[in-house]
Amino acid sequence: xxxxxxxLGISPVLIVSLAxxxxxxxxxxxKKGETISYFLSIISLILAGLFAIYTYSMYSTAFNGMVxxxxxxxxxxxxFCVGALLTILLSKDYLxxxxxxxxxxxxxxxxxxxxxxxLASGVDLIITFLGIELMSISLYVLAAFARTDPKSNEAGLKxxxxxxxxxxxxxxxxxxxxxxTTTTNLKVISANFQNYQNDFLFWLGVGLLLVxxxxxxxxxxFHMWAPDVYEGAPTPASGFMSAVSKSAAFGAFVLVFIFxxxxxxxxxxxxxAIISVLSMALxxxxxxxxxxxxxxxxxxxxxxxxxxxIGLASANELGKQGVLYYSLAxxxxxxxxxxxxxxxxxxxxxxxxxxxxxxxxxxxxxIGVLMSIFMFxxxxxxxxxxxxxKYYLFASAVQAKMTWLAVAGVLATLVSVYxxxxxxxxxxxxxxPAEVLNNPEQEKIxxxxxxxxxxxxxxxxxxxxxxxxVTRYFEKLF
Amino acid sequence: MIPLSxxxxxxxxxxxxxxxxxxxxxxxxxxxxxxxxxxxSVNLALVGFSSYIGxxxxxxxxxxxxxxxAAEVSVGLAIIIAxxxxxxxxxxxxxxxLKW
Amino acid sequence: xxxxxxxxxxxxxxxxAFASVMVLSNRILGPKKPNPEKLSTYESGMEPIxxxxxxFSVKFYLVAMLFIIFDIEIVFLYPWxxxxxxxxxxxxxxxFLFIFVLLVGYFYIIKKxxxxxx
Numbered sequence: 099x100x101x102x103x104x105x106l107g108i109s110p111v112l113i114v115s116l117a118x119x120x121x122x123x124x125x126x127x128x129k130k131g132e133t134i135s136y137f138l139s140i141i142s143l144i145l146a147g148l149f150a151i152y153t154y155s156m157y158s159t160a161f162n163g164m165v166x167x168x169x170x171x172x173x174x175x176x177x178f179c180v181g182a183l184l185t186i187l188l189s190k191d192y193l194x195x196x197x198x199x200x201x202x203x204x205x206x207x208x209x210x211x212x213x214x215x216x217l218a219s220g221v222d223l224i225i226t227f228l229g230i231e232l233m234s235i236s237l238y239v240l241a242a243f244a245r246t247d248p249k250s251n252e253a254g255l256k257x258x259x260x261x262x263x264x265x266x267x268x269x270x271x272x273x274x275x276x277x278x279t280t281t282t283n284l285k286v287i288s289a290n291f292q293n294y295q296n297d298f299l300f301w302l303g304v305g306l307l308l309v310x311x312x313x314x315x316x317x318x319x320f321h322m323w324a325p326d327v328y329e330g331a332p333t334p335a336s337g338f339m340s341a342v343s344k345s346a347a348f349g350a351f352v353l354v355f356i357f358x359x360x361x362x363x364x365x366x367x368x369x370x371a372i373i374s375v376l377s378m379a380l381x382x383x384x385x386x387x388x389x390x391x392x393x394x395x396x397x398x399x400x401x402x403x404x405x406x407x408i409g410l411a412s413a414n415e416l417g418k419q420g421v422l423y424y425s426l427a428x429x430x431x432x433x434x435x436x437x438x439x440x441x442x443x444x445x446x447x448x449x450x451x452x453x454x455x456x457x458x459x460x461x462x463x464x465i466g467v468l469m470s471i472f473m474f475x476x477x478x479x480x481x482x483x484x485x486x487x488k489y490y491l492f493a494s495a496v497q498a499k500m501t502w503l504a505v506a507g508v509l510a511t512l513v514s515v516y517x518x519x520x521x522x523x524x525x526x527x528x529x530x531p532a533e534v535l536n537n538p539e540q541e542k543i544x545x546x547x548x549x550x551x552x553x554x555x556x557x558x559x560x561x562x563x564x565x566x567x568v569t570r571y572f573e574k575l576f
Numbered sequence: 577m578i579p580l581s582x583x584x585x586x587x588x589x590x591x592x593x594x595x596x597x598x599x600x601x602x603x604x605x606x607x608x609x610x611x612x613x614x615x616x617s618v619n620l621a622l623v624g625f626s627s628y629i630g631x632x633x634x635x636x637x638x639x640x641x642x643x644x645x646a647a648e649v650s651v652g653l654a655i656i657i658a659x660x661x662x663x664x665x666x667x668x669x670x671x672x673x674l675k676w
Numbered sequence: 677x678x679x680x681x682x683x684x685x686x687x688x689x690x691x692x693a694f695a696s697v698m699v700l701s702n703r704i705l706g707p708k709k710p711n712p713e714k715l716s717t718y719e720s721g722m723e724p725i726x727x728x729x730x731x732f733s734v735k736f737y738l739v740a741m742l743f744i745i746f747d748i749e750i751v752f753l754y755p756w757x758x759x760x761x762x763x764x765x766x767x768x769x770x771x772f773l774f775i776f777v778l779l780v781g782y783f784y785i786i787k788k789x790x791x792x793x794x
Contacts, residue, residue, distance in 0.1 A: 101766075119777065119780050122780050122781070122784050123780060123783065123784070125784065126783055126784040126786075126787035126788060127787065
């Protein structure tokens, strides 16, 4: 591949980063540049998404085998563009509502997206590391974005401290793998995998990488930062962090563990399975007792990390496809659910309690229906995307002779029915609070946010009914 | 020639000190310093491996780690300043609005 | 192996000896006529008025943060400077792109007034 083809291959990343730089300049030049920045970010993300589709058939690696282009990378680049686009659409009116309407929000989302794209296409551990850091550092700032709100500051600090702590482990893992394989290139490692079977340093490195990645996807026992961070961060940013960045981490997880380490070995897969079961159990059970809806969604996102880990534990074709499909479905449902939360939320962290949703389905019929769709899909009811995704993941566990893992997944799903449906019941069957009925103008719905939420709901519906629309792109990934 | 294992043991010791520091210390700035210690112990391991193996990938990675660590520290300091302006403390036991 | 370090060792001994000879000879040979002005911390006559262990302005942190970033980025310039004749035009262009990205950040900082003290 020549240089220009390489550039074309990573064009989605280039477009997003360039747009980020331009927005930096715009923010510096204009005092009130938010609107321009907003539209520029949207245009650049659409453009990057189109280029991701355009480069889909390249199936290669660029820059001396450092990044994958086409196929797998294109799929992930595309879904990150979708996730970032929805986040940006949701955030404009939310930021105005919270009085933090600075264009820097868009810069950070764009840079984080660029980092995610690198993360999910890095065929070299150096790129994986750089991608994860570009993503994480942008997200730390996003979490602390409401800088006068102590809760947001606190979320940023906790995310940063634990994220940087996890980076240490990840990096030490990379160092050991480099030490034992003399390379950081996943293709080379995969080709010579037989030679490392009995290399202690190598497996130590794999273990440390597992710890690092588990932190990034917020899987038990490395989950403790997630609820605090998702609760304190500005709501659209919480959706972005909990869904899109998690998918990115899973993209890299699959790339490193399944393609790089050939699905690793029995012990590591069992370790992943145990992490998965713990995440599903703990996430779902603690979510039952939450009263704050952001915190509830945060704990449920830990459980969803557990579901996706099933695909990695089974490490077969179906599992791989399950991770990919679920990543897209999860981005749509989680960003959508957080989107509804951001619409309902009022200034100064109000209306975040699940009780505040009482009667919402009658006051705002459209928002009520959309929220119900997200809740049903997150639970895994057919015909929504969450069901198909879970089906793939559980089926992969059965195929890999880990039926107990699939059973655990189904049981965990049953538990989750309670708290997801609790929101729906609140919206439709509970009395409306009198104070809200008396001042209806308190709950204004912004059009762009509603539009974003509507798109996610339609997306969930379409890929839920016609999963082949997405899955046919999984047949050839490299 | 100093054997590779010495570098690795030193690196592991430093890394462990860093991890313990993060877990035990309560001042956000000190926790940061411990995280830096962890990252730098990795750098030591990388350089050790690099000279032992005889290729330069490890040394290259060290540059990236340095820069990333600097960026992380900058962002960290910025967040700590924001917290200090709002709360007048950097003790993470007092930063507990959200259930830790 | 260790013999390679011998010149450094000799240098260190010389440095130590030189420094101690200078300090000692000053002590022995120099005239001593102390007065209050001379004994104060700064001989310029400025009285140190309060403890130096004081909180200093948070603005210093801002400057320190920016300094760290721009200081560390230089790390990439050294390997490039050593090998840039072998990297060809592409390496040249890439490094300029890198510096351009830094310049964008610098431009942003200046325009936002992060370097203004007031």
